[in-house]
Amino acid sequence: MKIETKIDEAFKNTFLLPREKTVTQFLIDVLSSKYKFREDDKKIEVISLYYYASSPLSFLFALPNYEYYSPDKTIQMAELHLKEHSFEDYSSTDVQELCKKVLNENNIDYSAYLDEDNQLDYAHYWENQFGLESDFLMNCWRNAKEQTQSKMIGFLESSDGAGGVFDMDNGFDFPFDVDMDEYLRSHGFVIEKEA
Template sequence: MKFKYVNLNKEEKVIDLPVTEEDFNETKCFVEGSELIDMDYDWLIWDLRDYFVEKMVLDPFKEEINSFCKRIQLADFDYEKNAGPEDLKVVQMYYHVYIWDQIFIACEPEGSFHKESLVEDRLELDLDLELKELEHLLLQLLDVLEVDYSEFKEEEDISTNELGIDTLVENLLRECWRKTKEETNSKIVGTLFEATGLGSTGDLDTDEIIGDSEELIVEFFKKRNIRA
């Protein structure tokens, strides 16, 4: 359904909600007059919040991430004296979300696979997050649903509370990696993981879970006939 709201610049906007008008009105009848702080996280507003994080906050970075992935796949690193692009077979990409202000993404040769140092420095990308517009929209949605969020807002941030942004970021990185791979036809493959150790190391190309040990990573790529 279409939802009309006013953005931070006081302009009238229309945005698509991934829900039918019938389901939206049914939800409204069920929750109107309720307090947000008493609700669990398995209802419409949180599904919409996650959807808007993806569409409003993360998707605008696609062009930058595509360019970043293309640099990696074209082996655009500064190499050590005895190394070159032809030596690079497997890379590791990792990211970290800094308190909802920034996403840091980096990439370098996969350390478990490439024992010798190939590059002088990793490639890095910093993305600044902006969540004010998202929260502004969510509050208007809650007003239409006639849900009282005053007490919740004193204790929690509606735009980030219980938000599983790591999954959304990883989905975006994989999407951009595969898109640019179709353009570059690169033979370079990659691993992906969250920099502080949350979750497991996965394959950028196939989404398979590899595991975190050096032996598992080396063995995984050997099965794909990629050897150091």
């Protein structure tokens, strides 16, 4: 087994799997309308799930997708702060320590990747963290949809807008050069935009 795969497994087991039930339950609550996004009864068919850019699994929030729904009519944002569920945020230092542990367990010399402060720069051999986190969020979304039988469409975005947009139902990047309405129509969804 490649060392990268071993780090992936350790990362999933240490940071992702313990959070799975809590994140999935939050998404079930979003999909089953526990949160009242608006005062009127307009059905929300497209939602945006945002993760906090600098720490994707510390804070998540969901809103009606503003391509389709007027931001002025939103009265509530669905929020999940994982600290409120007894999960400490994990930092790059925590991830670095996890990498060192896996490297040590596999007798791999990583001295070449230490900087002058003895900090490990794991970008040289492991860059899967964001991919694992976004896959995890999309998997929780799919599980929540399965449990609720919701037809809601979801897009995953970073809070700073820099991470791109993911189609959570199909698991791939939303193309930057395509209009969202055009994209959804091409997948057989016709959703009326709010004027």
